[in-house]
Amino acid sequence: MNLEVKIVEVGPRDGLQNETRSLSLADKERLVAGLVDAGLTEIEAGSFVSPKAVPQMADSGPLLERLPRPAGVRYRALVPNRRGMEAALAAKVDEVAIFASASETFSQRNINCSIAESFARFAPIMEMAGAEGLPVRGYLSCAFGCPYEGAVDIRAVASVTAMLLEAGCYEVAVSDTIGIGTPGDVRRMLADLLTDVPAAKIALHLHDTRGQALANVLAGLDAGVTVFDSSVGGLGGCPYAPGATGNLATEELVFMLEGLGVRTGIDIHKLAVAGEGISRALGRRTSSKVAAAMRAAGEIGRRADTVSSRTAGPADPVGMPAMSDLPS
């Protein structure tokens, strides 16, 4: 597949915002530095929302100040309002994101206002971003279903997407907030959405709550979408708690893309190590199956210099030794 695909790493923001265990600034700094070292260039590193609502993101300012700033790496942050935008500008982010919902009830419960009212709050953000020449991304929450309303109308997705683009967003990340969509939903939605909007303006932000995220990416790719969000280590959920709602693991996404012939430029070993590191800080194992398989095969640690577990030495045993005496 001769495609350019952009991976937006949202682990440091979407992956961590929900965590109950508090992380040190050093933990987060180590995570982002590891992601940069692995080759990720688009990293959502923080969120300038109320620290009362999302305590895990309270140190986004100090974090962004401490991060390395190599050429080609862009840090992003979520901003809900003018005050958040001021903080984001002070932290010298490269891009901001606003968030609207495809569901009225979710909008009310999440940000205490209607969808229409949320756009009034975006106006000063867009104005400030315009003045600074900062790109603004739009998130569209609950595009595949809402925890309160259930099914979400495909036309609501199209209409709020259009509103975000008209407001000045360069791209809308259509988000499966509750991880309920299937490739069938992705196909139906994109068939509708892409009649009005070029695929280049759409990203997919998928949670793996029901294990569908990677298949949904494939359906998105087939429909022409080339920007996908993911979280290293599948951050955002806990494999030990029922109902884990993590993002799609970046390792799984990279592994699939490389297998599809898409060159991601990402060192999957370093990526897996970064995911293991932050998972350890959170007191658990990585939720990435790719990372777990690499660890089991001894690929992590001893070959950190190679680019991909696919391209590097296929002669290595990559399965479970115990499988060797079992059929199929």
Next chain:
Amino acid sequence: MNLEVKIVEVGPRDGLQNETRSLSLADKERLVAGLVDAGLTEIEAGSFVSPKAVPQMADSGPLLERLPRPAGVRYRALVPNRRGMEAALAAKVDEVAIFASASETFSQRNINCSIAESFARFAPIMEMAGAEGLPVRGYLSCAFGCPYEGAVDIRAVASVTAMLLEAGCYEVAVSDTIGIGTPGDVRRMLADLLTDVPAAKIALHLHDTRGQALANVLAGLDAGVTVFDSSVGGLGGCPYAPGATGNLATEELVFMLEGLGVRTGIDIHKLAVAGEGISRALGRRTSSKVAAAMRAAGEIGRRADTVSSRTAGPADPVGMPAMSDLPS
């Protein structure tokens, strides 16, 4: 998608054969009865291989004797040789499966003979099956990669598939034994394989070692394959051990198929409950994300009469309550 898709449930065989914790006959009986009750009709219930090599399958005969035999349900078992076939016939299975490998080294290490020699062992099986009018399925191990050889030649897959069909198998389950394939591999392989073999003779048997299995199913569906193997609860791996190598979870497969408009006839609630039951017997949680999400949403237990979590009452909250005050 106006498709007929056949799901072959391999949890009781492929899912359990690798387990170190020994299960009682009652545990296995409960599992299969639960699968039947959930609507699965094609169930690989056992394996007549050496009990020394695979102790978990030593009671396949007694298990098959105790199982309910409702109309429309077909039990399958793996047979390696004439002796296994005799035991399978005595247990009144509805179908048997033989297994060959696309990799010479895997064949040697797994069944102590070359690929060519393995076909000599199949001859009496095929003869006995023919005499009894019993369908024989062929498994092709290591079709996407080998734990010893690494990459496996696509032409080896085509050639051993052809040998299995020529030997009399009605279908070949092309198997990603080590769970290393991506949708790119599935597409490349099927593009090659289906030039010689009709899609109706090919099944895909995918392990989810690197989280690619469901995306691989989607690629397979798109290429015309309509038979897929899976294990309830993602049996076959352990989420708590590094390098889990479970099969694709049947719950995830059913959820995706229903979302694609394929009517599976399977009660996903009962399926998830069966997966939780056997996982509990194995001392762990289910590896199915669909099942975990249903449990978290309180969908299991109180609505066991409904057919699918997608079609049943979308007004139920299906996400994590904690997500409600967090963006996207």
